[in-house]
Amino acid sequence: MKIRKIVQNFNIKIFIYFLIIITAIYTLAFTWIFNLKDDGYILADWLINYQDGGFKRRGLSGSFFFILQDLTGIRLNYIVYFFQFLIISGFFVVYTRLIKYKLTDFLYLSLLLSAIGFVGLLNTVTYVGKKEFIVFLLFASFTYLLDNDKLSRAKEYVFCILLFVSTLLHEVTLFYVPYFAIALYLKTGKLEYTRYVKYFISVGIPTLLIMLFGKNVNEGMSLEILSKRGVHPTYGIFYWNIDERQYIKEHINEYKLYFISLAISIFHIEYYLKYLNGRKFLSILLIGAFLFSFPLFYLAIDWGRWMYIHMMLMIVLFTLMLRLGGSIYAYEPIVKNKKFYITLGIIVLSLLYRVEMSGYGFTFEGILYRAFVAPLELLNKI
Helix, strand or coil: CHHHHHHHHCCHHHHHHHHHHHHHHHHHHHHHHHHHCCCCCCCHHHHCCCCCCCCECCHHHHHHHHHHHHHHCCCHHHHHHHHHHHHHHHHHHHHHHHHCCECECHHHHHHHCCCCCHHHHHHCHHHCCCCHHHHHHHHHHHHHHHHCCCCCHHHHHHHHHHHHHHHHHCCHHHHCCHHHHHHHHHHHCCCCHHHHHHHHHHHHHHHHHHHHHCECCCCCCHHHHHHHCCCCCCCCHHHCCCCHHHHHHHCHHHHHCHHHHHHHHHHHHHHHHCCCCCHHHHHHHHHHHHHHCHHHHHHCCCHHHHHHHHHHHHHHHHHHHCCECCCCCCECCCCCCHHHHHHHHHHHHHHHCECCCCCCCCECCCHHHHHHHHHHHHHHHC
16 A cells, blocks of 8 residues: 555655756766866867868867867866756756646656666766767757747847858767657657758758868877877777677677667657557658768767667657646646556566667666676675
């Protein structure tokens, strides 16, 4: 009886707020730690610049931060973290506002607890601090304006400009732009191809410029330039010299494990869509969005990261289909039926496994392992 009472009185919305806070603090804290260590991926990726060899992919951010350092004299580590803090915390704040008055249920909560959802950040520390948070913030803000009927044509063009700039900051923006079109369709209920074209043109033009005129990330002077500016990465993006397709072939047995995680995630999303209206067409759109990102899986080794970005964007996207509640604590009470037990099973499985950014695509080292088993293993080694 006590367990039944706990289940019935479990406030899903409060738990989601708690999860948002924990995930945000964790993400910001580890981003700070990586920045102080001059991390070659988390920090250095933001410091790719045009000063070394000219125009290149991702180089806009580094050149911008160099200008700020010249103007202020502040260490690059601090300047970069200031903007990372604004972007990351901005995403979590906008997402909170998105769900603030929405009725969340146990099945929606399961998406956040997916091994490649919010829990993915807690499972895999290398997900923190990366530039996809720019896309998360843009998409969450776009969705929020849509949901509140505040996306004017002028604001829509502002987002097109931001998508253009975001692509210059990281080309990953190109591969996830279909979500903006899908969100617009979910809101309006009709296909508006001329509006969608703007989004694709906004990311397509900078991508084409990068392909035609872009230099290498490191043209030979990047490490020297950073050293003079007080940053000394000893590994990472500026040292990257790997044939990624060959790397995947050589580690194919590890990469095959991603198909287990992908299969679980597909089942999870399809089960969620089962309870939505118009799920068949939405399923087709989401499959299209995944296929649009397929070149990433062919060209780059971070398969877990690409899957994680998809899940995070879908978590935001599905807020458009949540019903309005009467307060910020509104939620749908849990009913112990077949749906509850299947959802509970999905959650338990999600907490059991982990999806690494690259390499192993499925291991039983999820959040439960990291919370209860790993500390005991560490104590035994002392």
